[in-house]
Amino acid sequence: MTTTDHKKIGIMYVVSTLTFFVAAAVLATLIRAQLAVPENSFLSAHAYNQIFTLHGTAMIFLVIAPFGIGLANYLVPLQIGAPDVAFPRLNATGLWLFVLGGITVFAGLAAYGGGAATGWTAYAPLDEFFEGTGAGQDLFFIGLLLTSVSTILTSLNLLVTVFLFRAPGMTMWRIPIFTWEIVATAVLVLMAFPSLAAAFAMALIERHMGGHFFDPAFGGNPVLYQHLFWFFGHPEVYVMILPYFGIVTEIVATFSRKPVFGYVGMVIAAFAIAGLSLGVWAHHMFTTGAVSNPFFSAVSFLIAVPTGVKFVNWIGTMWKGSIVLTVPMLFAVGFLLNFLIGGITGVMIASPPIDYHAHDSYFIVQHFHYTIGGGSMFALFGALYFWFPKMFGVRLGERIGRWVFALLFVGFNATFIPMGFMGMEGMARRVYTYPAIGHLPLLNAIATFGAGLMTIGTIAFFVDVLVSIRRRAPVEDNPWGGYSLEWMTSSPPPEFNFHALPPIRGRRPALE
Amino acid sequence: MKTFVGLFAIDAAFGFAIAVTYWFVAHEEAAGTALLAIMGAALALATAYAVLAERDAHLEGDDPNETNEQAAGEVLGVFTSASPWPILIALCTLALLTGMLWSPLLGAAGLIGMILCFWRLGAESARTGT
Incomplete structure (x- = not known):
């Protein structure tokens, strides 16, 4: 627990994020169980609100973003040939x-009145009325303040x-x-996260110290909270995807047995995405009527260009390569297919007229799950299969890995394709039940079936981890034929x- | 270091450019202009520091032809591998934040604990040379 070795810290990040992932996955299963049939009373409205809030919060703040940061902790010094990070104690x-x-965020569930129930955005004044009056909401803000400071320090x-x-x-x-x-x-983190810390600190001051930043009765403005939140919130989407772009690039180049196609273009595209992502935050606020929709729409469309460059480069890397379809490569290809759907639906809702129609519907739920779930999560599993031998000196099972991929890929698409249609039929997000009209019962049943497949796939992954660690089959230093520096040291690397x-x-x- | 300077300079220029564009498009909406301008200013500050730091910098990693033999010195470097203070600093930060809301005593304990931890961490750093 007192280690300052970047590799051990990186592994502790990975283990922590996977622990939070299991908790968030259980919450997702509860959500889908509640929505499996119309007019269901398995969960109360208040319990459902807490569950979807904690699911989103955990996945975003405690799983996907910190996994990328944690993996970077492990890999970056190895990839650049450094003995450790610049500030090991700061890292710890x-x-x-x-x-x-x-832990603080999850501890909110034990608070009187329950945990935060305002959605992961915790909009003002929701955090002061209705669902957000308890200590659970305070613990939500405190916990996320701690994680945001952590992310800033690590970055x-x-x-x-x-x-x-x-x-x-x-x-x-x-x-x-x-x-x-x-x-x-x-x-991106250094530019965006202070805005989140400011928003949450202001919310706490308003809740406990008589501040009125977001209260119109005292000259405040609730839209200010949305500005501060989304100035962080949209770049956060790219904090959750850029490391995974990097993971996919490494996997695709390794298993295509070719150098990365368009290396310089890849780097420029990454920074173009990062820069543009700082100018699109209010596309989440089109329907407030308080922002310049043409400006944010135009910049949002522009992001598709560097993202498209990356897709061209990934395909260019695979083109005429000697592709080896290992489990990491399967996950990388799954990432490309899923993220493409997320990207295309993103371009659709970057248009204000479509966004007005789709806002707060299940179409949005489908869109962001395809980017973060079908995109980042698939790359996350790919990364685990790819770098597990380096981290632990043990290779995960290839056969069970293929089953994990198949279950997650089929399950994911079965869960989230129907959600686009639910959204088009008018099903609102964040509601705990729905009437038996149109195709909603059938679509929700399919989505719940898909979630069940994903649950089985996730369990199979952890079984794979346990079996592989128990078996401890020896692995060479560079089992995949990787090209970067981390493959030139032992598995696991020395101090x-x-x-x-x-x-x-x-x-x-x-x-070379 | 030159890449570092260039990277931040381009980012800062982009920040200011998008702030000015946004002001022309939506000057009645001050929050957005302020956020973008602050972003540009922060990047400009980092660029200015990088320009100053770059003047005296000689990094082995910047020379494409540098060999390990050329870069090696008599002492390879001293690195820390364990320290108890980071986890205690994190615990004190949590105590400080929760104490500020519900218990001034806990908050004060957290603050004092943080100061003590930083003091001991400084002593450890001086003692081990890391």
């Missing part, structure tokens, strides 16, 4: 702030590490794409990473 502080923050640390701790010959234009994506993510650094004369030191 970030980990423990994150863990305590997550700063990673940024300094990449700029100052590269091995001799490891110029910026030789570092792997995953590390580049982490640099872009870290800059301070390398017994001897290899010469670095290009972008693929392990193959």
Whole structure:
């Protein structure tokens, strides 16, 4: 618990995020159980509100974003040939702030009146009335303040590490794409997260110390909270996707047996996405009527361009490559297919007329689950299968891994394709039940069936982990034929990473 | 370091450009302009620091032809591998925040604990040279 070794901290991040993932997945299963049939009374409205709030909060703040940061903790020093991160104690502080923050958020469930029930956005004045009056809501704000400070500290640390701790010959234009994506993510975090910390601090001051930032009766403005929240909130979407773009790039290049196609274009696209993502926050606020819809719509459309560049580069990397369909590669291909659907539906709702129609409906639920769930989560599983041998010196099972992929891929699409149709039929998000009209009962039943498949797939993954660790089949240092520096050290790596650094004369030191 | 300077300079220019564009498009909506301008200013600050730091910097990682032998010195470096203070700082931060809302005593304990932790952490850093 007192370690400052970046690898152990990275592994603790991964284990913590997977623990929170299990909790969030259980909550998702409860949501789907409640919505399996119309007019269901399995959960009360208040319980449902707490469950979907905690599910979204956990997945965003405690699973997907910190997994990327945690994996970066493990990989970035290895990929650039550094013995550790620039500030090891700060790194450990970030980990423990994150863990305590997550526990604090979940502890809200035990508070009088229950946990936060305002959705992960905790809009003002919802956090002061209706569902948000209890101590659970305060613990939500405190927990997320801790995690946001943790993310800021870790990002700063990673940024300094990449700029100052590269091995001799490891110029910026030789570092792997995953590390580049982490640099872009870290800059994004430093720009966006202070806004979230400010919003939550202001909300706490309003709740406990007589502040009136968001209260119109005293000259405040509730839309200000939305501005501060979404100035963080949309870049956060890219904090949750850029590291995963990096993961997919590494996997695709390794298993296509080719260098990354358009390396420079990949880097420029990452920074273009990061930059543009800071100018699109109010597309979440089109329907408030209080923002410039043409401006935010235009910038939102623009993001599709660098994202498209990345897709071209991934396909270009695979083109005429000797593709090996291992489990990590299957997850990478699954990512490409799912994220494409998320991206295309994103372009649709970047148009205000469509957004007015789809706002707060299940169409939106489908859209963001395809980007974050079908995108990031698939890359997350791909990363676990890809780097597990490096982290633990043990390779996960290939056969059961294929079953995990199949169950998750079929289950995911069975769950979320129907949600687009539910949205088009007018089903509102965040409601705990619905009437038996139109195709809603059938669509919801299919979605719940798909969620069941995903649950089985997730259980199969953890069975795979346990069986592989128990079996402890020996694994070589570079089992996949990887090209970056982490594959040139032992599995798992020694303290301070390398017994001897290899010469670095290009972008693929392990193959040169 | 030159890449670092260039990266932040381009980001800062982008921040200011989008702030000005936004002001022309929606000047009645001050929050957005302020947020974008602050973003540009923060990036400009980082760029200015990088320009100053870059003047004296010699990083082995910036030279594409640098070898490990050339970069090696007499001392390879000292690195910390364990410290109890980070976890205690995190616990004190939690105590400080929760105490501010519900218990001034707990808040004060958290604050004092944080100060003590930082003090001991500084002593540990000086003692081990890390």
